[in-house]
Amino acid sequence: MKVLALNALLFAALLGQAQDALAVSGGKMALPGQFPYQVLIRPINAVSGLVNKDVSCSGALIDLQWVLTSASCLGTSAAGIYQVTLGAFDLTLDEDEETRMIYDLVTAAYPHEGYNAETGENDIALLDLGWAATKDDFIAPIRLPAKKDAKKSFWLWNGAVSGWGSVCPDDKTQGNWVLRWFDSRVQTNLWCRLRDGASQVHDTSICVSSFWKKGTCIGDSGNPLAITEWDDVPTLVGVASSSTASCASNKPAVFTRVTSYLDWISDKTGIQLR
Numbered sequence: 001m002k003v004l005a006l007n008a009l010l011f012a013a014l015l016g017q018a019q020d021a022l023a024v025s026g027g028k029m030a031l032p033g034q035f036p037y038q039v040l041i042r043p044i045n046a047v048s049g050l051v052n053k054d055v056s057c058s059g060a061l062i063d064l065q066w067v068l069t070s071a072s073c074l075g076t077s078a079a080g081i082y083q084v085t086l087g088a089f090d091l092t093l094d095e096d097e098e099t100r101m102i103y104d105l106v107t108a109a110y111p112h113e114g115y116n117a118e119t120g121e122n123d124i125a126l127l128d129l130g131w132a133a134t135k136d137d138f139i140a141p142i143r144l145p146a147k148k149d150a151k152k153s154f155w156l157w158n159g160a161v162s163g164w165g166s167v168c169p170d171d172k173t174q175g176n177w178v179l180r181w182f183d184s185r186v187q188t189n190l191w192c193r194l195r196d197g198a199s200q201v202h203d204t205s206i207c208v209s210s211f212w213k214k215g216t217c218i219g220d221s222g223n224p225l226a227i228t229e230w231d232d233v234p235t236l237v238g239v240a241s242s243s244t245a246s247c248a249s250n251k252p253a254v255f256t257r258v259t260s261y262l263d264w265i266s267d268k269t270g271i272q273l274r
Helices: 006-017 189-194 258-269
Strands: 038-043 057-063 066-069 082-086 101-106 109-111 125-128 158-163 180-187 205-210 224-228 234-240 253-257
Touching: 038 066, 057 224, 057 234, 057 258, 066 234, 066 258, 125 258, 158 234, 180 189, 189 205, 205 234, 234 258, 253 258
Parallel strands: none
Antiparallel strands: 038 057, 038 082, 057 066, 066 125, 082 101, 109 125, 158 180, 158 224, 180 205, 205 253, 224 234, 234 253
């Protein structure tokens, strides 16, 4: 783990917020430590051993040793080898310039057994980091929904989506180097099915509308969708599917619904459900 003084990170964040830029198509810059559960996932070339920094996706730390992401995110590595970074914020900084924990050569990847890349069904996966991270102001797990909420729709709840995906809806290959986020509102799956571009909405999906042309885009696969419950604690309710990137088009963004997979997550990880 490599550390940089917090005031330097805050300065960088405030400087960036003064710039008018699109991100996570249409989002705004996060603050260091605002999303301590955010995880950066990059593929590693099995032959060269080098990290492909041009390809990335995200996940959420749900335990100090486990990451929840999308199965489509894991598809970025043909060899199934990943670099997983916790606590990242500004990807232009060197590894020793901000608080990070970096796990190289992560291979314990568990895509859902029923994942269908064509339809986007069961687009969810787990990564076992192999050893527990150290919790601090920049690295902390997000809690899973309570088991009693397994059938809850979360309709009209506000949610936050965060990630490093494409910043420009007109050039979806243009990556984003600073963590950004946008606010959204959970809608019914029927509403999303009736909207153009939301054909891959399943019973195990959770769908959100966003405001002022904000949405997920290329590189946002695995992005966490978090709500804040009545006790003022963030709860992970969705992970972004790459098959439904809206790219600030005012189309709904579709996520894999975490409550549909609580038993699967618990069985794989041993995490005790609330």
